[in-house]
Amino acid sequence: MMEQMASQVRSLRSSLPLQQFKKNAPIKIACIGNCILNKQKMLLNLNPNIDVVFTSNLSNWGNYHAESFKERAEEADIVLGLAVNNNNQLFQTPSDLRATYGDKCVIVPSIWLDGTDTLQSFSITGNVRFFGGDPIVERAKEIGFDEVYEELIRGKLNTDPSGRISRSIANLRNVESNCDFPMSDYIEDTYQLRPVANAIGHPSSIVVREIFCRLVKTLNLDFKLDTMFTPHLMGRLSLPGTQRVFSPYDVEELKLTYDHEPHWMLQAKSLLNLIRSKVKTGTYLPTENSKVSY
Structure with a gap:
């Protein structure tokens, strides 16, 4: 039932054409990307002289109507793309975008940060993976998950966040x-x-802000970067977090100047139970060699 509903939503999103550009907009920008570029669209649209349309490059998230994006991109003064190589409905690589749209194409880095914590769950194209989970699973094969939990909370099991x-x-x-x-x-x-990440594929607000500042300078656009980022606007830049184990051992190993999460032990228990269930049902997906958003 849930998969049928998800399929219907994906079909609907792929059939909804993008809005037209405002006819008299001095600068027209077409974006294709993920949630990172969607936040850039929101910021760019704060300038009344700029009109931005956005389409997703992920078939399981957002509006990804291919034909209307191509129409808008042809009309646009600037085409913003994201440095990803995953399969999608539109373009495979940044090179494809550049070949199609030439000098008006600008490519933004995709931020994918594994290792900011001991363990983290993150969904990739609908499949949950546990980053930092592979050494936990291997150790559990030897001593069991209950003993692994005890080792983890005592700092005796290292998932190599620094590496x-x-x-x-x-x-x-x-x-x-x-x-x-x-x-x-x-x-x-x-x-x-x-903190630079709310989740592996979701950079924190300060990183989203820095991407925008560098993008604006690259495009030579007019924004008051010194004053525009109020607390309210920074809150609007926030991307969702995820379930993770961010422990005192991570703070020590990574030499961080900010504190760990207070409920890290409860998170560890919860995530290990999820991993145990996945292993038991044969649905655990290793992160090693997995395709990520790059």
Whole structure:
């Protein structure tokens, strides 16, 4: 029943054409991306001289009407794309976008940060994966999940957050070779000082803000960057979080200057129960070698 409803929603979203640009808009921008670019659309539309339309590059989220996006992109002064290589209804890679739209195409880095915590669940195209979960599953095969929980809360089981965050930043640098501005330098300089991710594929508000500041400078658009980001606007930039284990051991290993989550032990119990259930039913999906949003 739920899958049938989801299929009907996806069909509806793919059949809804994008709105037309305002006829007299001085600057017209067509965006294709995920939730990160959707927030950029919201910010860009704060300028009355700019009109922005957005389509999703994910077939399981948002409006992804292919034909109307192509029509809007032809009409647009600027086409914003995201540096992703996953399968979608429109374009496969940033190179495809550039080949189609040439100099008016600008590619924004996709932010995908694994390793900001011990363990985290995140849904990828409808399938929940547990980042940091693979070493937990391997250890549970040896001693069982109850004993794994005891090791985890006592800091005796390490899921290598420092290695994972380093690989995430390295992957981001690689992705940036196809982008018009970088973000890896900001992530590397900031993650130990302030939270940079609400979830693996959902950067925090300060990162969304920094993407916008760099985008505006790249496009030479007129925004009052020093004063526009009020507390209310920063709240509107927030992307959803997810269930995770962010522990005192993560703070120590990653050398963070901010505190762990207070309910991390309860989160650990809950997530381990979910993983145990997935393993028992044969539906646990390893994260190693999994396709991510890059």
